[in-house]
Every structure is written in structure tokens, then in C-alpha cells.
Amino acid sequence: MAVAAEAVVEAQIVEHRRGFARRWYRTPSFVAGASILGLIVLAALAAPLITNHGPTSQDLLNTLQGPSSKHWLGTDDLGRDVWSRLVYGARTDLKVAFLAVLFPFSIGTVIGLLSGYYGGWVDTITNWLVNIVVAFPFYVLIIALVFALGPGTSSIYIAITIVGWVSYARIIRGEVLIAKRRDYVLAAKSGGLSDARILFRHLLPNVVTQAIVFACSDIVLDILAIITLGYLGLGVQPPTPDWGRMIADGQTFLTTHWELSTIPGIAVVITALGLSLLADGLADLLRPE
């Protein structure tokens, strides 16, 4: 009997070990999201290899050209290659979006851990700050902050961090409130481990999953915010290529050359779609059995 039981356990272990590997390609949204995003990231990384013009080099003799073998997606009003600008723009926007998620993710997670674990005045102050930030509409606050701080990428990071940490803090706090009552926390305490160790070595890995899934959909929101800011002239500053600025610049020629605004717009939609699918798939895969 014992041997049979052992065999069953063994089989379960093998099953589990292969679990993620076996399941990821059975989750369609994960596969689709990862493929779309993978292609975009790959294109952004390989930008110099897949373009034949610099993203900022002007050719004033060939402005507002349609697609050709020389300029695959045509040129804009300054004769810049639209394909190059699109690919280099992906570089800028993805990098900015990734960093703009990383800061609020880290700060919000730490604050959520502390406020959930210690409670008391730490929690009270955190809830206070959270409520203040939540009281403002997301875009209004971001735009106001970037406007006050002055346009540019560092302002974007600061503004999104100030607004964005709130969601992570709330998610992590809620998870910690549940997890800290678990016996393994008590067991860690009874082993004389320090609070810092319990927080970061024991609680964090148990509660961080939800925040990671949220980050994948949050990054979509951040990309849209960065594009919006670029469109308003508050975002990534020229001549650095950025999709938001491309949409804004193309607006003047909307009646004659609609594709100048539409092409980066489609790029935004596809990126957002890829990230949303990825978030959806990750949520399925990381859900505890």
C-alpha cells in the first residue's frame, strides 16, 4: 500500500514539474499574447537590422510619399521613413512603459506588504494616501503632474509612479491580510525569523502573483497614457520617435494622408491587444491549483 501511495505521489510530482511546460501552450490567450508581444519586442530590439533609414533622417525632396520598395510604409511630411519611425517608436514606448510599470510595481508592493503586515498607523496612513490618489481620475492626475513637472520621460516615470503605486499597494495589502494569518507565517515567527525576512522571503513570493498579472494589464494603460501624453506634446520629446507624437503629427494631413496617424494607431492597438492577452493567459497559468 505504501509503495502504491508513493508511486501516486511520484506521478503527481512529475505531473506538476511538467505542469507549467505542459499547460502554457494549451492556454490560447497566453500563446497569442506572447507571440504578438514577442514579435513587437523582437522588431524593437532588431530595429537597425530591419530598417533601411534612420528614424530621424529627413528627405525633404520625398515628403508624404506613399508606400514603395524604398519606403515600405511611405514617408511623413519631413520625408522621414514611417516604418523606421514605427519600429524605433516601439523601442521608446515599450522601454518607457516597462519602466513606468516597474517603479509603481516595486514601490506599491513594498508599501502594500508593510501596511498589510503591520496594520495600525502604517496601514491608516497608507489608506489615507491611497484614497487621496484614487479620488482623482487617472488621466487628469497624470496629465496635471507631467504638466507641472515639465514634459519628458522622467516626468512620465514620476507621474505614473505617484498615481500607479496605489493599485499595487491595494492588491498586495489585501493578499497579505489573508496570507499573514496562515500557519507558515506563525511557523516562521516561531523559528525566530525577523520581520524583514518573513515579509520578503516568505510573504512576498506568496502574494506577488496577483500584482504581476495586474502589471501586465497596467502596462497597457501606461502605454496609452504615454501615447496620450505624446499626442499632447507632454511626452517623449522630439526628435526621439514615439507613436503618440506620430499620431499627433499626422493629424494635420488626416484628410490627404490618413495613414500617417492610422499606422501608429494600429500599432498601439495591436500592442495593447498582445499585452491584454498575455495578462489573461498569465492569470490562468499562475492561478493556484
Place this chain on the structure above:
Amino acid sequence: MSEPLLRVRDLRVEFALARGTLTAVDGASFDVHRGEALGVVGESGSGKTIALRSIVGLLPRGAKITGGTVEVDGVDVTAAGEDRRRELRGTTVSMIFQEPMTALNPVMRVGDQIAEEPLVRLGQSRRAAKADALELMRLVGIPDPVRRAEHYPHELSGGMRQRVMIAIALSGSPKLILCDEPTTALDVTIQDQILKLLQRLQRELDVALVFVSHDLAVIAQTCRRLAVMYAGQVVETGEVETVFREPRHPYTLGLLRSVPDFDVVRERLASIPGAPPDLASPPQGCRFHPRCAFVQDDCLASAIPLLEVGPGRAARCLHHDQAAADARREPVVAGA
């Protein structure tokens, strides 16, 4: 005899509730000597787990020690600061929990969990801590420790998990291990293995055990002395053998009578009538009197002290000879 390793005196733990104060532990006293095993028996809500947790200073939210002393290895933990208490945990006193599934970190490899205390508490190198963990896994009877160390708790069976739990409890080389119903969640066959393991460790490592359980059979197998708790009070203490043969408190007698015994055919299993009292407003006088078969007028008059009833024995009963006489008429333990 030498200084006891654990000396609990008149311990009082209270919960502040919306409807008043609940006294979970009321004047509990017991000693545990080096390398000794003490059993603490009682039903749910008798205060045994709370008493145990006050020893490591890890009471649930809202609970507070309001009286008495708990001395661990000469240090009064009720007076010591949190830092001092933390120093004692793991390296002097450690704990084993009832549910090994929930008491192990689900997302940490078991080898890392066992190596953690040697690493951060004993200040060993990563390599030495890892070697320690493997050695401990071997000691608690986990086969193929090198491979098992890489597993996560949910990949192990219940018995293996409890062995991991025991290895963690041992990892700080404590002098005292507090076991909170360590076998309740396990199959009977596994239960026996774990109890034998704990006994072996107690003998070989000279570590003292406090065994909290509602299961008299578990206590009988592992402990030499026991303390019976009822409604937050220790109602009887003594050697397991003598208490089983001749209980001096009616509650102990009732507990023993309610254990199924296949050697003695009874019409039906005896049970203690009534339910344990509400600890927010315990009964006047003896707390057991509403359920007691031998109750007399003087039982209600005033709180009953723990009375010396023999060498190394005490009972919180004014008429302790009644329970003993009843046990003599009809032995409660087969062969006693």
C-alpha cells in the same frame, strides 16, 4: 532535581472581546525538565494551544498575558522584550504545528525551509546550512533527502510534510519543542510513525517536548507526565501511568471513560454530559461542577485551588477521592 527548562506559574491569558474579557488560560502552572516529555490534554477551547503559544510569546491578536510567569531556560518571557523573545525562538524553543500543509511555506523548496534557520539564526554559510538541512532530513527519516530537498511542500505526502516540519523545528538545535497536535491531521499509521520519531529524537537529542493533544492515546504513548486542562485551568497533573490508573479529577475520569476500548465491551461509550462553559462568564466555584457527577454544595462556594493529592500529583477537586474510588470500582484502562 535541577532547575526546570520550562517553568509556567499561574499563567493567565485574556482575550479582549467586544462583549467583555475572556480568560482563555486561568492560572496554569507546570514544569518541564530537560529531556522530558509533558503531555497537555484537553478539549477544544480548554486553553491548551493558547498556553503553548504564550511560551513562545506568539499569542493571537487580542490575547494578552495578564498574570503569572513563563520562564524558558531561566528567562521570563512575560517580562522580556520582543527582541529577547525572538532570540529564544528557534534556538531554545521551537514549535511543530497541527497542519503540516499550511505550516510550510507553499512556494519555498523544503530544503531551503529547513536550511533557513541554520543560515540566518545560527549564522552558517550557505553550504553548511544546506548540508545541515540534508543531515536533518536524514535524521527525521526522509528517504533520498538530496532529491526531496528540491521539492515543494505540496509535492510531499502528509507524513513527509510533518517530517519536514519536525526537521525545521530541530534546525535551530532547540532544547524544547512545543508540539501542537502534531499528529491530528495524519492517518493513524503515519501518526504512529511520527510519534515514534518524536520519541526517538527526544531520547537521542535530549530535547524536551510539550505535547498538546486531545488524544489520550497519543499522550500515553509519548509522555511520562501530563497536565489535564479544562476551561482554561489545569485541573490535574501527575505521572501518566498513575493518572490513568487513578484519576483524581472527575473530568479526567470522564475523559478516560470516553476513550473507546476494545478490550472492555461496554453498552455504549461514556460521554461527559453538557458542554464546556463560556469562558467569558465561567461558573461559580469549580468550573466543572455543572457537568460533574460527584458535585456537592461546597464545590460552588469558591474557586478551587490545585490541591496536592500525592507525590508529584495535584488535582483541582475538593472531593478527589470520589473520582479515584470510581476508577477503582471500574478500571478505566485495560490491565490497570
